[in-house]
Amino acid sequence: MRHLLSAAVLVAACHGNDPATGGTGPASSAPATTPSTVATPAPAAGSAAKPEVKPEAPKVTDNGETKVADSGNKPAAAPDAKVPPAGGHDFTAEGKAMYVVGACGEGASPADFPKDLLAKHCDVITKAQTDYTDSWVKPARAFFEAHVPKDIPKTVVYPFAGGDLSTALTVYPDADEITTLSLEPAGDPRDIDVLKGKDLEKALDKVEYELKFLYRVNFSNTMNMIEAMRAGSLPTELIFALSAMKIHGYEIVQLRYFKINDDGTLHYLDDADIAKAGDPLKVKPETRNFVFANAELEFRKPGGRIQVWRHIRANLGDEDSKGIGPGLKKDPRVLKHLELKGDIAAMTKAASYLLSWDSFSLMRGFLLKHVQWMVSDATGVAPKWGKPAGFEYETYGAFVGPHIPAGNSIQKDWRTEFESQDKRELPFRFGYYDKKNQNHLIIMRRKK
Numbered sequence: 311m312r313h314l315l316s317a318a319v320l321v322a323a324c325h326g327n328d329p330a331t332g333g334t335g336p337a338s339s340a341p342a343t344t345p346s347t348v349a350t351p352a353p354a355a356g357s358a359a360k361p362e363v364k365p366e367a368p369k370v371t372d373n374g375e376t377k378v379a380d381s382g383n384k385p386a387a388a389p390d391a392k393v394p395p396a397g398g399h400d401f402t403a404e405g406k407a408m409y410v411v412g413a414c415g416e417g418a419s420p421a422d423f424p425k426d427l428l429a430k431h432c433d434v435i436t437k438a439q440t441d442y443t444d445s446w447v448k449p450a451r452a453f454f455e456a457h458v459p460k461d462i463p464k465t466v467v468y469p470f471a472g473g474d475l476s477t478a479l480t481v482y483p484d485a486d487e488i489t490t491l492s493l494e495p496a497g498d499p500r501d502i503d504v505l506k507g508k509d510l511e512k513a514l515d516k517v518e519y520e521l522k523f524l525y526r527v528n529f530s531n532t533m534n535m536i537e538a539m540r541a542g543s544l545p546t547e548l549i550f551a552l553s554a555m556k557i558h559g560y561e562i563v564q565l566r567y568f569k570i571n572d573d574g575t576l577h578y579l580d581d582a583d584i585a586k587a588g589d590p591l592k593v594k595p596e597t598r599n600f601v602f603a604n605a606e607l608e609f610r611k612p613g614g615r616i617q618v619w620r621h622i623r624a625n626l627g628d629e630d631s632k633g634i635g636p637g638l639k640k641d642p643r644v645l646k647h648l649e650l651k652g653d654i655a656a657m658t659k660a661a662s663y664l665l666s667w668d669s670f671s672l673m674r675g676f677l678l679k680h681v682q683w684m685v686s687d688a689t690g691v692a693p694k695w696g697k698p699a700g701f702e703y704e705t706y707g708a709f710v711g712p713h714i715p716a717g718n719s720i721q722k723d724w725r726t727e728f729e730s731q732d733k734r735e736l737p738f739r740f741g742y743y744d745k746k747n748q749n750h751l752i753i754m755r756r757k758k
Contacts, residue, residue, distance in 0.1 A: 398566045398578025404499035405552070405565035405607065411502060412517055412549035414439070415556040420502065424510075431514045435521060439557055442525035447480055447557065449738045454481045454685075457753065462683040463653045467491070469626055469673055470661035470689075473524060473550030475619060479558045481657055481685055487618045489651075491644070493634065495623045496567065496605035497545025498598040500590045505543055513543040520546060521553060543595050548605055551619060555609055563608035563616055570604070570622070574646030578606075622647075626664075626673045638672040648676055656681045659741025661689035663717035684754045687741035688712060691754060692720040693727050700757050703727055707736035707750035713743060727752075 409415040411423060414432035419425075464486040468478050471490035478488050505513055548565075555562065567579040579602075587593065587601035603623035610616050624644045629637040638645055648654075656677055664670045665677070666689075677684065677691055678699040684690060688709055696703065709728045711721045728750070740751040 398568065398580055399584055401499045401565040401567065402562065404502055405548070405562050407502050408499060408545065408549055409552045409555065409562055412514075412544060413552035413556050415552065427511060427514070431518065434518045435553070438518075438522045438525050439553060442476075443557055446525070446738055447476070450477075450480050450740070451483075453736075453738070458482070458685075459683060462655045465489075465651045465654045467648060467651070467654050467656045467677075467680075468658060469656075469677075470658050470664065471621075472660075473520070473547050474659075475551045475621075476554035476557055477659070478657060479554055479560075482655060483558065485617060485655070487620070487651075489620045489622060489648070491622045491624050491626060493623065493625065494547045495599040495603035496547045496621050498587060498590060498595065498602045499545050499548060499565065500598075501544050501595070504590045509543060517544060517546055517549055521550065524550070545599070545602065547621060548607075551605075551607060551621065555607075559611060560609040560617075561612055563610055565608075566606050567602050568604050568606055568620075570643040570647050572643060572646075574643060574648075574650050576606075576647070626670060628669050628672050645672060645676060648680070652680070653682050654680050656684040657686060658684075658690055659687045661686075661741075662714070663689050663712060663720065665689060665691055666717065666720040681754070682756050685740075686752050686754065687750055688717060688720070688724045688744070688752065689742060690752055692723045694720065694723045696754055701754050702757050703731075704734075704753040704755075705731045705750070706734045706752070708733070708746075708748040709744045709750040710748070711745040713745045713747075724752075 406417055407420055410417040410419050411428060411431075414435040419428055458481060464482075464484065466478060466482045466485045466488045468474075468488065468490045470492060471478070472492050472494065475488065475490060478485070478490065482488065501513075552562070568576045569579065569583070571577050583601070587598045590598060600623070605619075605621050607619045608616050609619065622644060625631060625635045625637050626644075627634075627637045628639050630640055631637065635641075658665070665674045674691060674695060678695060678701075681691075681701075691701075693701075693703055705728045709724050711725060712718065736749045736751050739749045744750055
C-alpha cells in the first residue's frame with residue numbers, strides 16, 4: 311500500500327478524485343502556517359512589453375523576462391527568422407495544429423494528417439463539447455454572471471485543477487490571467503509532427519475518453535489522468551485547455567513553455583532547454599512531457615484583448631512525496647511565483663478535501679492570505695480557517711457530509727454552515743456531490 315500522502319497528492323492534483331487508498335482522514339503533519347513572503351504584484355497578464363535588444367545593461371522584469379531600456383540611439387535590428395522569439399521558443403504553430411487535430415477547432419489540419427481519422431475523432435469530440443456546453447456551461451455561466459462581482463481581482467489561481475480550464479473560463483471569462491496547478495505536465499507539443507499510424511490513433515482515443523469523462527462528470531479520474539497526461543503521446547493537458555478555448559470562443563495568440571526561477575519569476579524555454587527533452591521519436595513521452603511541464607498560452611476573443619492561461623505542474627503538498635516530487639517546503643518556487651500575483655480570485659473543486667489536511671497547510675495558507683473572492687465545493691477552504699482569517703461564506707445547494715472519507719474531518723464544519731443559512735438552489739453540479747448525491751457550491755469572500 312502506498313504512503314497516504316503520496317496517494318492523496320496523486321488524487322488531488324489530478325482534479326480531485328476519490329483517494330486510491332480509501333483513507334479515513336487527513337494525514338498528520340505540521341500545523342497550518344501562512345507563507346510569510348511578501349511580494350510586489352506582477353503587472354497585469356499580457357500587458358508587459360516584449361524584451362528588446364539594446365546595448366545597455368539588462369535587467370529582469372517582474373515576469374522573469376530580460377529587457378533593457380531603449381536609448382533611442384539606433385534602430386532595432388531586423389528579426390532573424392532562425393532565432394527564436396525573445397522570451398523563449400515559440401510553439402504557436404504546434405498549438406494551432408493541436409487545436410485543430412486534438413480539440414477539433416477551426417483551422418487547417420497538418421497537410422499529411424489522415425482525413426478519415428480526423429473526421430472520426432472530431433465526431434466524438436464535437437458531440438462531447440456540444441453536450442457539455444448545453445448541459446453544464448450554459449446554466450453555470452448564467453449563475454456566475456449573476457454572482458461573480460465585477461470588482462474582484464482579474465488574476466485567478468486554481469489549485470488541484472487537473473485538465474479543467476473550462477470551468478475557470480466559465481466562472482472568470484474576463485480574467486487577465488488564469489493559473490491552473492496540478493500534478494499533470496502540459497506535455498510535449500512536438501508529438502503532433504511525428505505521431506503516425508496506430509500510435510496516432512491510440513493517442514487520439516485516449517484524448518477522447520478522458521475529455522468525455524471530464525465533461526460528463528465535471529471532474530477527472532485520477533489514475534486515468536496520470537496515464538493520459540504524464541505518459542500521453544499527445545500533450546493531453548494542453549489539448550484539454552485548447553478544447554476549453556474552442557468551447558468558450560477564444561482564439562490562440564501564442565504558446566510558450568517555461569520553468570520557474572528560484573525567485574518565482576519565469577524563464578521561458580529556449581532551444582537549449584528544449585534539446586534536453588530529446589528526440590520525440592527516440593525518447594519516451596513520460597520523460598519528455600516533464601521537460602514541457604509548464605505552459606503559457608496567450609488567447610483572446612476575436613478582436614479582443616490578450617488574456618493568459620498558465621499551467622504549472624507541482625506537488626502542492628507541504629512535504630516531499632515519492633514519485634510526485636518535492637513539496638512546497640523544500641521547493642518553494644511555486645509559492646514564490648504565486649506570491650508575486652498579489653490579491654487574487656480563486657476556485658477549486660473535486661480536490662479530495664486536501665485543503666483540510668495539515669499536510670497541505672502551505673497551499674491553504676496562501677489562499678487565506680491572498681484570496682479576495684473564491685468559489686468551491688466543500689473541498690475548498692472550510693469556515694474553521696476562513697472565518698478567523700476574515701472571510702464570510704454563502705452556500706448554495708445542500709451538503710450533509712462528504713461522499714469520501716477524506717473529508718470527514720470538516721464534515722461538521724460544512725454541515726453547520728449550510729444549516730445556518732437559507733437554502734439557495736443550485737441548478738448544476740459543481741465538482742463533488744455530497745454523500746446524499748446533492749449538488750453544492752460555496753462562495754468565500756473577504757469581508758470589507
